[in-house]
Amino acid sequence: MVKILLLALAIWLLIIVLKRYSRSVDAPPKNTPKVNAQDMVQCVYCGVHLPKSESVLTQGKYYCCEAHSQQREP
Numbered sequence: 001m002v003k004i005l006l007l008a009l010a011i012w013l014l015i016i017v018l019k020r021y022s023r024s025v026d027a028p029p030k031n032t033p034k035v036n037a038q039d040m041v042q043c044v045y046c047g048v049h050l051p052k053s054e055s056v057l058t059q060g061k062y063y064c065c066e067a068h069s070q071q072r073e074p
Contacts, residue, residue: 038052038053044062
C-alpha cells in the first residue's frame with residue numbers, strides 16, 4: 001500500500017514539474033525590448049516601402065528621398 005502511495009506521489013510531482021517547465025518554455029522572455037510599430041508608406045516614384053517618419057512628403061505624396069520628390073512620378 002505504501003509503495004502505491006509513493007508511486008502516486010512521484011507521478012503527481014512529475015506532472016507538476018512538467019507543467020511548470022512547459023509554462024516557462026512557452027512564456028516570452030521578460031527582458032525583450034518592445035518594438036514600436038510604425039506606419040509604412042510607399043514611394044510614389046520607385047515603389048520602395050519605408051517608415052512614414054523617414055519619408056519625404058511633397059504635395060500629399062510620399063517619397064523615399066528628396067531626389068525622387070523633385071523628379072515626381074516616372
